[in-house]
Amino acid sequence: MTTLRPSHLAREHGISTQAVRNYERDGFLPPAGRTPTGYRIYTERHAAALRAYLALVTATGHAAAGTIMTAVNAGDVDRALTVLADGHARLLRDRDTLDQVRRAIGPLTEQPELTGISSIRSIGELAHRLRLSPATLRTWERAGILVPARDRATGHRIFRASDVRDAELAHLLRRGGYPLDHIATVVAQVRSAGGTEELAAALDGWQRALTARGRALLRAAARLDAYLEG
Template sequence: MRTADVARESGYSVQQVRDLERLGVLPPAARADNGYRRYTHTHVHALRAYRGLVGAVGPVEARLLLARLRTGPVAAAAAAVGEVHVRLAREREEALRAQRALWAIQAEEAAQDDDFMTITQLAEALGVRSSTLRFWEEEGLVRPERVTTHRARRYGPRAVRAARVVVALRSSGYGIPAVREVMDSLDGLDEPEDARRILRERLDRIAARSVALLRAGTDLAAVVDATRETPGRPE
């Protein structure tokens, strides 16, 4: 197959095919006597697999994974793809757990009175360290009150709710900057709807990545099958 043929079959441009070969996404093409590249259907499968992997894990990891599929033992290649499925499932479960936590927060607040909690009490209730609550305070995520003569922290209903939202988001893999963005959007609101919306959007993105990986499955298998008989390749 010519470069133009591979480009047409894979949906990439001629220049993209050349660039992806240079980046190692494709195995090196053979050269005809006139110097032109000679591709096979394996190269088409590799490009299609790459497109799906990019949607699932991003371009950098997609390149590394394809290299492992082409050169590593077959068992390791299958395990590498399985690891991506497991990671996506774990991310989905984390987001669902955070989502359930946010719904629980709303239910608890409906029955909540106006009692205040000390930092030790709140830390125990959330399953975190007191130092974690102090760090969140420094980051502006949770704002306790200081009313005693020793300036000890105490947390009212609003601060307790904020701390619960932070726990839910952090358990779902959100970094501090992303959590801060959510908390800023919640400032002055009575319901953590924005946090739930963000988690729904995260679940949608995880679903899209999972579908992309599934679409790449047949082409990934073709890449492995085409190279498993390569001389010197370990089984």
């Protein structure tokens, strides 16, 4: 069996030898053998495990990748495959959300103000429209998702038609499971878009990112399968 040093594994991926040791310590790689003097001995199986782990990091993130590899190395392959399947499920959900966003904001951004929707004078009215609590809308405002104007005389919020658009889009994304900081970024893109072409370009970028994630999941699955076969 060909033996490898930590530097061999590290050099393949442009990482440090200490990172390789840390991955072994954390259970992402199987335990290494030792020489009589205590030096680690790695094999092609360790190299395959490292390739799988790093591919999974790209596809699913550090936490999920670590869970998958520790489960595999503990002999719980079904647990590992379940976590990997969750990554595919999230990607499918994100694709569905993108499709919903395209449908939702296509007609909403054709004009500066939403057709057929007048300004809403109070947070209670907007909350009633969306069937949400005013407290939820205040939270969205603190997160930068909503930026209503203020009545100069009373200081009360005034939700314009564009604010209603932002709130409806945020509500859609929230139902899709997105965190508030992500929703704030998307809504800001919609708010700052100079027209439908700019917004379409932003959505196309989102689509490309989802495609990249899908391919990353395929590569990670292939690496993981190669490790399991070994």
